[in-house]
Amino acid sequence: MYKSIIIGTGPAGLTAAIYLARANMQPLVIEGLQPGGQLTTTTEIENFPGFPEGIMGPELMDNMRKQAERFGAEFKSGWVEQVDFSERPFKVKVEGMGELEAESIIISTGASARYLGIPGEQDNVGRGVSTCATCDGFFFRNKKIVVVGGGDSAMEEASFLTRFATNVTVVNRREELRASKIMQDRAKDNPKISWALNRKPVEVVAGDMGVKGLKVLNNETGQEELIEADGVFVAIGHTPNTDFLKGHVHLDGHGYVLVTPGTTETNIPGVFACGDVQDTRYRQAITAAGSGCMAAMDCEKYLEGHMIHDWSEALDK
The missing domain is CATH 3.50.50.60 (FAD/NAD(P)-binding domain)
Structure with a gap:
């Protein structure tokens, strides 16, 4: 049983992991087929604050991962095959790991740019x-x-x-x-x-x-x-990585996760979404990181509320 499972990495998932780990929530981060997200395919990044000389995409993602690990985040590689958000604890079925349970979920699976599929691309x-x-x-x-x-x-x-x-x-x-x-x-x-x-x-x-x-x-x-x-x-569009979420959380017509404006809350209490998987407009590393911070804070507040509720029920008994 985990307090929180973060599905996906990239700037959003890794920032959420840093914040939750620093709050002693000991999150589990499930890395997919491309740990670190799209930035691992980017060469030099010059518009991420704090790096006046720029930084390589893979290096930035590696630094963020190490930062999350330093505070206690756990990382496992696997492909999420199925989820069940119908009741708490939530269930996440991961290829090679079986079924995992968590009190909260953060979705940060991103959106993949569409390519032409031609030689040399x-x-x-x-x-x-x-x-x-x-x-x-x-x-x-x-x-x-x-x-x-x-x-x-x-x-x-x-x-x-x-x-x-x-x-x-x-x-x-x-x-x-x-x-x-x-x-x-x-x-x-x-x-x-x-x-x-x-x-x-x-x-x-x-x-x-x-x-x-x-x-x-x-x-x-x-x-x-x-x-x-x-x-x-x-520039032929992006495809959100949300096939495994259909029927479990509300998606828009293009497959992006719908969240309550100004928050990272989905229609399922305790399930949050951040980064490009819910961002159809900006799709930048820094906005993804910012929404990862929001998701962690929303998640922490949710967990604290349920801890108080569970304690109250235990005292009543």
Whole structure:
């Protein structure tokens, strides 16, 4: 029996672990297939406060993990197969561990960026391929960039990247964009943005020094073309890692965990959510860490309330 189980790591889960461990709650942290979350695939992070010279993503996550361990957090690696939040104690079934029980749960499983699934893409993540303009745009100052996508996120990222790049080319599979008209107009009015519509990405072309361009198939001519670029930003959305939660907590239409505004509380008392698994807007390391702090404090308050309640019942008996 654990006082709290944190499902998932990353900045949110690890911050929650630090706070709960310092409060002597001795949380168990279950690490999934990618301990440390998406930041472990990021090279240098320059926008996390406290590191004026920047810090490597894996190093930041390792430091946060060690900090949580220092205060007594326990870590186990495994894949959560099933949960039961119908009554306390809550039950979490983990592959290779069996069923674990806890008085409270913090969900911090994050959201995975969608990739194109084309040759050269995964090999060059961190070497010119990115899914986060606000994270990596600075590294492409005075360079050429390709943004793949046709929705609001793609328009927003393309517009943001023009602050750094000499030119941003938007690549979309169709002639029409899915983005709202105001976002399309804003991008089309930007002189630094050019368009490669009705073109299907087929390969990220790279050399020893990183990305050199994106090979696309022109759907009209049937011919392949190379768009020269120093960076390829994939902006086709994110998928929250919540399949195992369906039917157990309230999710929105895209699968993100719904929380009470201003808190990390789900519809199940004692179950909390933090980080990108409930954040459809910001998706930054620092906002994830902040929500991890909130989840730990919400969780601690919940546990203290139930301890008082349990003591009162015991005294009545």
